[in-house]
Amino acid sequence: MADTAARIADGPQIRYETPFPKVARIVLDRADKRNAQGTVMTYQLDAAMRRACQDDSISVIVLAAEGDHFSAGHDLSMSEAPAAAEAERVTLWGQYGGPGWEGMYAREREVYLEITERWRNAPKPVIAAVQGSVISGGLMLMWMADIIVAADDARFRDNTGSDMGVPGVEFFNHPFELGVRRAKQFLFTGGWLSAHAAAAAGMVNEVVPRADLQDRALALAEEIARTDRFTLKLIKDSINTAQDAMGRGAAMKAAFANHQIGHLQNMLLHGFPIDVTKLPESVRRHLEAALAASKTEG
Template identity: 40%
Template sequence: MSAVDEFRFVRYETSPNGRVATISLNRPKQRNAQSRGLLVELGLAFEEAQRDDAVRVVVLRAEGETFSSGHDLGSSDDRAERADGPQQHETYRSHGGSLGPGVEKLLMQEWHFFFSNTLAWRNLRKITIASCQGQVFSAGLMLAWACDLIVTDETAVFADVVATRLGMCGVEYFAHPWEFGVRRAKELLLTGDSVSAEEAYRFGMVSRVFPTGTLQERTEEYAQRIAEIPSAGSLMIKEAVNQTQDNQGFYNSLKAAFSLHELNHAHWAVASGGTSLAQTEELGGGDWRTAGPVVPARKDSVKATP
């Protein structure tokens, strides 16, 4: 039995012709929030696809109505993975997890499990396609942006709410200016508003918007079309574009923004006397748990009605 057959939070399968591997986030009740267990399994699934020379394209999709609501901030799985005891995920005792008080522990954990893993998936030696429906929020954006192509159905909406709800300068993999454009990135971070699949298609972040109810089938067809190109050609295309982007400063700006993210955490830790890594009501922010719904960005409205 392969390790992928024992996954709890991710499902891995390949197409009959072997050319397309599909990785499915499988925590629909938690809106596919990214627990440590899910992220580790996701990394192993990507590596399984990378190991398989028959696979040319990897599809990243999700069960349920939501692609991913972002980091898991407190489900029962998340609490069990963090707490001391038999259910604690082993990575909370390694990768910086056993270090003492101070910023280093958080920096190391977030580097390994939010930043460097996402960057590795961006550079995977396969063509990758994110297939998104419903909410693609905050860390959900990181998973989609790590892929070479993004396809959606008509229900998909994209937003990063960590600034308005947690007092943070965006998620750890800070591709916002590259994906949204400079001023749009600032606006969407400062408001926490969302953009639709149709708008994301217009500014080039999304490649296809399929009718609702057809996403899985149409994504498979699209992936098989891309998989017709031998990897010797497709990966050179990927590398040419990625190297161009890196030469424009993408990689260095990602690293710089990650450092600012950790400084942001350190600020809230100092301000709260070590009790919080994000804004709190006592420190002048809101409570993310009682925040209202995310609303769409409208060109003729200060704030859209939910």
Template identity: 35%
Template sequence: MSDSNLLSSRDGNILTVTFNREDKLNAMTRSFLADLKAELEAVRHDDAISVVVLKATGKAFTTGYDLQGGDWVLSQNPAESGGRLDIARDREDIRELLEYWWTIWKFPKPIIAQVQGLCLSGGGELIAMCDLVVAADSARFGHPASRDLGIPPTVFLWPMLIGMRKTREFLYTARLFSATEAERLGLVNRVVTPDQLDGTVNELAQDVARTPTANLTLLKKATSCFYENMGLFASGEQAADLDAVFHQSESFVSFFATVAERGVEAALAERRQRFG
């Protein structure tokens, strides 16, 4: 595991995995995702662990996929190609990323996300795969990239979790929304003050962990089946294909052409001027 990405600790039958890229606002890279998967796989069949908690250092849970550096989540880095991607290869990459998220969805033990600060874009995909979410009242959620850079292949499960109209609002406007609104919509289980966050998550994890692990696995599978039978996996594949098409758009190409020429900060500054 890359030492800079994650920290992990055990307390009884609870595993806590802490995102440790504070200087990058815990943005997710390819190695970050690989390390997270390895942490989960290591306890998949470990009877001594019943519950996993995901939390983060610093002021952000995660701002999504890292736009800087060479550790790009997909095999083609648009910053290195001026935004031009081979669509067939991109489609395969996005479907591979989707399968990554489905692997976490299928993880047999409860995962609790402890969210502070920003939880954006790919971070929304991550918490969508979690069983329970507790957020600080300062947390903010959303997908700023929806206007011009792409569709998350899981669509954060928003269509199933919060319905069509709110999903479309958040995607069409790229509006960030508060933890309070996220709780009202059903994306978050509890909202507490930042100083209560650790204690609340620990109490919840301890409570869940009192249920026998084998029973938790059955309860999780029983609830997952409802979404899977409604077409969760097929819908994700279609969204992944649409994301590959989105990556051929002029807005996507233009953004990463600017990244290639003048860097990420310049590209983000241009986006702010255009979209606010």
């Protein structure tokens, strides 16, 4: 039987730095894969977030990414084990190898929904510095941040609906980031949103020249870090609670359920959790071969 558990120590895909007093900088360091989010990166990022949150010398966290692109989204290569080792999982769902849809549901609930929600509720302010393409799952990595600084070459897209047959990524924050009508157009078309359009919609705080991105994010972190650490925690918790009182939590759960329905529909139609018919032929063949191999090994 194939090894179905990955350890967070397998291959560094995250860098942890402390460039200035009171500031931690966490870097997605998988540029050769356009920082695609796989199982290993997810749990390494979770460990880095936990480290920064539990370090009393840190007041502000900066999330950055190596290379030309912030993140190409979920890793569809199926080159990594689908689950973390049991001891390293951070929620109580388990049953990653459960029958029927139980395993897929449990994995997506932990790896994408609940972990991202944990990051969103981290008690310390998080600033995301984003550049290049931010696609589908990459939006989730960015949306967990409290402040987003974008390079002028940044562009955003969620093509899970238009190309993959599911109604948006698992951490469904679209209407709260873009407003209802912009979110609908964004998802209905699967089109690109520029950095300046994202700023106009309120999804991005600032747009800066690419060359200034990292310096601006760190300067903002230093400015915020001058505020008392406990006061920052109280401010963040108050604002997040206000957003949740507007129905964000319930909307997120409903959207996640619809996401799973989309997966099941695709399984019935295509034998795969996403609509592979709209993907490039090389990608489709790779996914189908990987799925067949996993069934054989299992």
